[in-house]
Amino acid sequence: MARRTAALEAFSAAPLPSAKEEVWRYSRIDDLDLDRFEPAVPAAGAPRSAVVSSRDLLDPFGPRVAAVVSVDGVLAVAEPAGPDGRDVVVGALAEHSEADALLGAVADAGADLVGLNDACALDPLLVDVAPGARLERPVVVLHVAGADGSAVFPRTVVRVGEGAVASVVEAVVSEQTARRLLAPGAPGVAHSGGAAHEPVPGGTREATGEVVPARALVVPVTELVLGAGASLAYLSVQALAGDVWSLATQVSSLGADASLSSFAVAVGAGYGRLRTDSVLAGAGGSSRLRAAFVGSGDQMLDFRTMQDHAAPRTTSDLLFKGALSGRAHSVYSGLIRIRRGAVRSDARQTNHNLVLDEGAHADSVPNLDIEENDVRCSHASTVGPVDEDQRYYLESRGIDPGTAEELIVAGFFDDIADQVPVAGADALVSRVLGRRLVETEHAEVLRG
Amino acid sequence: MTTGELCIEGLRAEVAGREILRGVSLTVRSGEVHAVMGPNGSGKSTLAHVLMGRPGYRVLDGTVTLDGIDLLALPTWQRARAGLFLGMQHPIEVPGVSLLASLSAARTPPSGDGDDEVVPPDVAGQLAVEADRIGLDRRLLERPLNVDLSGGERKRNETVQLGVLRPRFAVLDEIDSGLDVDALAAVGRRVREATTEWGLGVLAVTHFARLLEVLVPDVVHVMTDGKVVATGGRELAGLVDQAGYAAYR
Structure with a gap:
């Protein structure tokens, strides 16, 4: 509680972020009006109606070892591990004896809106994997948010003990959007019925070009703490409705010889920002960071990454790929930082953007900050439309232009879709990306 | 077997504001093999792309019909559906798109006028058969279109597609x-056999007579400076091969 009070005071004392700051450049942060939202508070009794329905929201994630669900920031379901029960604990972080040390262990309260999350997170969640454990199936963490007028601050701490091997799937969703994008079954069926009146992601701007204020705010913070020799596969999915703003932070800290393979899928929210910081704190650590995103309408998807090499012989390999249609806008801004002493480190950073319509736009800004000599770094980025020669080649075989473009866009994601680190989750990723591409009328299916 | 003709009449076309084709006329009938020979820059490849409708190639004058259909009025994909195939000199890489997916799409009615009752053809089986016929390793069929294929593999890949699509x-x-x-x-x-299997008509553009020893042409056209300057039987290919194009300039 002391931490929350201090956090709130610190956040209130500091000015709100502004697009004048480099990390907020190009963003829509200046349109954020916090006064429009009420922090969600725990209702008497069950939060919303979702305690029951959120259980079936877990189904699309497939077999799991354990699950934990928050609704409007409040712990709703904690489904402990079965036979593996000793290997992983899931539930409320507050109940853990080391709660104070775990929360904020790797997320810097001064970065982005972490301090606001510190102050406002109601029920931080914990996934605690015991040292040496080997989880055969993923732990699923699901946050249901986006209720009208609400501000929700999901907080998740994942600790993977020394030498443990684990996988985690974390999703932040609006209820109806989740049903439409995530659920198995024919997309045509998922489109109909109750989902019909749900705002499509990206529909937050009126024809005037003015940004319509968000109807809900979500500020998730996830901390991934990997002990020495630990290995974590982490998949995150952001599938919020188009009238929601999401300002998310994922911070990982890797001990010696630890290995992280993360994959972010971002398709929802009118303004969806994801800050990804990976701190390679111990020698020999290795992080592989992937993201795939699809934006349409007036959506803005905004990615800020930091590959922070703080120890010798660390490697990081980043690849973010996205497709944009309509008047959608994406930002990729990434920094590779090699600190003094991080000798023989190897860092790669690549961002490719496919711009499908004239009104769509992508900014791509890779950066290096290298304080050490004996290192290898590379970065590359591209922004461009569908290749005319590729289109001509397919059309010369008798493929109509719409189908040709669908094939090319699906082909653009083909390599990254093969790199989903969580076993069995590749179908989920292909489904989410494929359905969003259908909604943008640019691709029928992603082959998985 | 059907009979028909690909008829090119007085075709003039420009690329980047420069007139490359300056009045090309020739007619290929079903089952015939025509060779178009000519030096670099004579307009042979331009002719190929103008027939297929490549963006950036502008027709100034003339007509092209396939069995009476006005090809120049159609977009590229509908020219292909009307029965025209272009085996490209430089087949284009399409990352992430498989040969099977693209040929399946090429054989499926376009989105919108789809008939759900249509049984999809066995494209995979046909691909394997065609690959075997010209000695292309079947494993190469799994690659994304033309990605990491050698020049020769790409040409065989084009030939496999020709065999599966069975154009006119x-x-x-x-x-x-x-x-x-x-x-x-x-x-x-393989191409020669297609002329009898389903009456394929062929317009083979080449520098050299080497191909024509196998794919024996019925008619040879010599093209220089954007025009057909000589037309004759297969013996013309031999003459050109020995004496070069100097006599035709």
Whole structure:
């Protein structure tokens, strides 16, 4: 509680972020009006109606070892591990004896809106994997948010003990959007019925070009703490409705010889920002960071990454790929930082953007900050439309232009879709990306 | 077997504001093999792309009909659906898109006018058969289109597609370049067989007579400076091969 009070005071004392700051450049942060939202508070009794329905929201994630669900920031379901029960604990972080040390262990309260999350997170969640454990199936963490007028601050701490091997799937969703994008079954069926009146992601701007204020705010913070020799596969999915703003932070800290393979899928929210910081704190650590995103309408998807090499012989390999249609806008801004002493480190950073319509736009800004000599770094980025020669080649075989473009866009994601680190989750990723591409009328299916 | 003709009349076209085709006329009938020979820059490849409707190639005058259909009025994909195939000199890489997916799409009615009752053809089986016929390793069929294929593999890949799509007329733009002797023989034989199997009409663009020893032409056209300057039987290819194009300039 002391931490929350201090956090709130610190956040209130500091000015709100502004697009004048480099990390907020190009963003829509200046349109954020916090006064429009009420922090969600725990209702008497069950939060919303979702305690029951959120259980079936877990189904699309497939077999799991354990699950934990928050609704409007409040712990709703904690489904402990079965036979593996000793290997992983899931539930409320507050109940853990080391709660104070775990929360904020790797997320810097001064970065982005972490301090606001510190102050406002109601029920931080914990996934605690015991040292040496080997989880055969993923732990699923699901946050249901986006209720009208609400501000929700999901907080998740994942600790993977020394030498443990684990996988985690974390999703932040609006209820109806989740049903439409995530659920198995024919997309045509998922489109109909109750989902019909749900705002499509990206529909937050009126024809005037003015940004319509968000109807809900979500500020998730996830901390991934990997002990020495630990290995974590982490998949995150952001599938919020188009009238929601999401300002998310994922911070990982890797001990010696630890290995992280993360994959972010971002398709929802009118303004969806994801800050990804990976701190390679111990020698020999290795992080592989992937993201795939699809934006349409007036959506803005905004990615800020930091590959922070703080120890010798660390490697990081980043690849973010996205497709944009309509008047959608994406930002990729990434920094590779090699600190003094991080000798023989190897860092790669690549961002490719496919711009499908004239009104769509992508900014791509890779950066290096290298304080050490004996290192290898590379970065590359591209922004461009569908290749005319590729289109001509397919059309010369008798493929109509719409189908040709669908094939090319699906082909653009083909390599990254093969790199989903969580076993069995590749179908989920292909489904989410494929359905969003259908909604943008640019691709029928992603082959998985 | 059906009969028909690909008829090119007085075709003039420009690329980047420069007139490259300056009045080309020739007619290929079903089952015939025509060779178009000519030096670099004579307009052979331009002719191939103008027939297929490549963006950036502008027709100034003339007509092209396939069995009476006005090809120049159609977009590229509908020219292909009308029965025209272009085997490209430089087949284009399409990352992440498989040969199977693209040919399946090419054989499916376009979105919108789809008939759900249509049984999809066995494209995979046909691909395997066609690959075997010209000695292309079946494993290469799994690659994304033309990605990491050698020049010769790409040409054989084009020939495999020709065999699966079974067009009425095929324009083959230097299908021989990049092929070794054995592959050249296999590709030439396959195309020749198609002329009797389903009456394929062929317009083979080439620098050299080597291909034409296997894919024996019924008619040879010599093209220089954007025009057909000589037309004759297969013996013309031999003459050109010995004496070069100087006499036609």
